[in-house]
Every structure is written in C-alpha cells, then in structure tokens.
Amino acid sequence: MPDLLPAVAEAFARRREPGLALVEDAADVARACRGMADRFASGGTLLAFGSGGPAADAAHVAVEFLHPVIVGKRALPALSLSADPVGLSGTASAADPADAFADSVRLFGRRGDIALGITDDPGSAAIRRAFAAAKELGLLTVALSAGDGGALRADGTIDHLLTTRSTDPQVVKEVHVTTYHVLWELVHVFLEQQEHAA
Amino acid sequence: MSTRSDDTRSDDTRARDTRSHDTRSHDLDALYPFLAPADQVPDDGGPADQVPDDEGPADEALLEQVRRSTAEKAREIVALREQLAGDLAGELAACAEAMASRFAAGGRLYCFGNGGSSTDAQAVATLFCSPGAGGRPLPAIALPNDVAVMTALANDVSFEVVFARQLAAFARPADMAFGLSTSGGSANVLRAFAEARGRGLLTVGLAGYDGGKMRDAGLDHLFVVPSPSVHRIQEAQTTVYDVLWELVQVALAG
DSSP: OOOOHHHHHHHHHTTHHHHHHHHHTHHHHHHHHHHHHHHHHTTOOEEEEOSSHHHHHHHHHHHHHHSOSBTTOOOOOEEETTOOHHHHHHHHTSSOGGGHHHHHHHHHOOTTOEEEEEOSOTTOHHHHHHHHHHHHHTOEEEEEEETTOHHHHHHTOOSEEEEESOSOHHHHHHHHHHHHHHHHHHHHHHHHHHHHHO | OOBOOTTSHHHHHHHHHTSOHHHHHHHHHHHOGGGSOOTTSOSSOOOGGGSOSOOOHHHHHHHHHHHHHHHHHHHHHHHHHHHHHHHSHHHHHHHHHHHHHHHHTTOOEEEEOSTHHHHHHHHHHHHHHOOOTTOOOOOEEEGGGOHHHHHHHHHHTOGGGHHHHHHHHHOOTTOEEEEEESSSOOHHHHHHHHHHHHTTOEEEEEEETTOGGGGGSOOSEEEEEOOSOHHHHHHHHHHHHHHHHHHHHHHHHO
C-alpha cells in the first residue's frame, strides 16, 4: 500500500482556506440568523432539504432545531423533506424526480416559513425548483451552496445565499455543517433578545 | 451554559420523567412552546412583510455581536482541524489501511450513531457507496436508516439493542463497525461495538471530549476530538470520516 501520511497532510491543508472563508462571510451568516429568527418568532417552521449526502445534513439541521443540544434553548419547529425514504423512492420513479422537493414545499410550506436547501451543486434542478416554489409561496429562502452560487444566484430566488469556496464536495459539506450549527445557535441570540424586549 | 451531546440527552429526559405529570407538561411547554396553541402563530401565515429588514441601532449592534461570534466559531474549527491533522495523522493512515484490507477481502461497513451522529452514519454510508466520478463504490450501510427495525426493537426490547441486534443479524468476520458518539457514552453504540468485537469485525469509533466509555471499549481504532463544544466536535468528526474515506480510496488504488 502507498504511504498515506502525505495524503493526510494534503487533505487537511485543503480544508484551511474554505474554513477561513467562513470568517469573511460571517456578516452574511448573521443576517441569515436574524431573518430566520424573525420567521420563528412569528410562528414559522423550517423546511430543510438536500439530495444525496446533503440529505443527511437536512436531517441534521431538523433535529438540531427540534431537539436542542444545549440545555435551556427552546426547541423550534423544523422538518426535513429528505427524511422519508418511502416518499422519496416514490418520487424517484415519478415523471420528473427533480420536482421532489418543490412538490414537498408546495404541500408543507406556508407563507412565513423558512426553506433551507443544502447543495454542493448550485445547478441542481431539484434544489432550484424547490427554492422557486418556496419564493413564490412567501417563504424565507436560505441556501447553503458552493462556488459563486451559480444558477441559484442567477435565479434570484434566494434571500440568504451562503457559499463555500471549494470544489471538493466533502470540504463543502464540512463548512456547511459549521454554518448550520452557527445558524442554529445564533438564531437564539435574536430570539432571546426579542423575548426580552417583549 | 451547560451542554449535552446528541447522545447524552436521554439522561436529562429520564430526570424530567420522574417528576409529576403537571411539572412535566409545564417543562414541555417551556421546551416546545410551538406545540401549545400559541396566539403568535399567524392564521394567515403572513408575518414576512411585517418585519422590517433594519430595526435600528440596537439591531445593528446585535447583528455585529452575532457576526463576531460566527467568525470566532469559524476560526475555532479551523484551529481544531489543524491540531487534529498532526495528532491523528498516524492513526488515520493505519485505520485506512486496515479498512482497505477489509474492503479488498469483501468486507462491508456498518455505520451507526444517534441524533446528529445518525446523520453522520448516513453521510459515511452514502460517501462509500456513491463516491461520485472517479471513486470506487464500496459497500456501506447506515444502521439507523431502517425505521421498521429501529422502532420494533426500541418498542419491544430497548433502544440499547438497536444496532447490536442488526450487527448480530448481518455481520460477517471480514466486516467493519463504524460508530459515532460525541460523548463516547451512548449505550447502544457501546453495545454494538461489543457485538462487533465478538464477531471479529474491525471496530472504528469517533468520540469527543475525553473519549468517554469508548476509550475502554477495546476498539481497534478510536478517534477522539478534544473540544468542549459538541458542535465543533461534530464538525471535526465530519473531517475525520471524510479524510478516512479519501485515504481508503487512495489505499485501494495503490
């Protein structure tokens, strides 16, 4: 077998710059937290979705909000649209599988809710259609994506577009995990301030 | 502020359940206020346009505070990864070689964890099975995926046996058990590792803090992320399994 130690060093080094880029994007993350907190405060529900690996992230986001990891934080309503294998395998054999999340958003989304889509591919048809449906219904749209945001940015359907500067899907995922952990934790800063002021 | 991991919350739940029903209801109301018939839930669902984007100087100060906090957390995980790049390098290489040998011998990878860690188990399994262009697909299964088995075992026996029973049914000696627990103390994860060891599987564990009980579980490979934050632990664990997967691919290609 090859000596793997150089590959370890290279793999970790590849993560440094995209990780630090999140520091530069911190103001965008903060604004997304504020927007999400406003929706939660008004009774909105978070709908999370993603395909493939990001489906696991959508489930992670949902449990993060619904069952808080820090004692004393209030639970917030969040639903993963990617968590139903029976429904999704049905959709996969439907006329156009790329309508999967858009159809779910139309079924479950209410004006005032939050749509959070996660993808390392900003050109993903399923994600783009879901955001178009969400925007049309009056949901706040938050995207975790990659590169320059590509088609998602061009579509004009995203209120808060947070992108990771990497082309490596695994590195993108790792920065997304930090991003949604921060979104969860700091949404509460705005909520607590609103409760305090009320 | 006290923290609890995705997998130590059951202790807290048990403590709450010993109280009177009334107290419990009150606690649940506090924890899940949205479950109550709240007057703040909009019947027309239209709060969006009522919220101004800019709420003045106080709002801007809070926004700046949250921006700083975000930047600080982002720097923390970058620093933690740099630390792990040095601390875990040898163990990562050794573990990847052992896993590559098992895959080459026809072994399968069984992944498990609770809560957020169950989604990591799913992420690991899909990464190995569907690696994308240029990658070699390798057989891996996330045990928490099967809702029928999860609920049957939890309802009829106990949640402690869920992953162990699945391994007892599926596992063969060439296989691998891959368990994640931020606390290192999840009873069902530890029980699954005991079952796996008894069957000759290669055992790989990811834990946080000081490794907890997973330190004494006799695992072949244990990766401990020493951070006080459950979130930074999970983020670093994500890197650990992504890098392991990459190294297994390199090892099998070489």
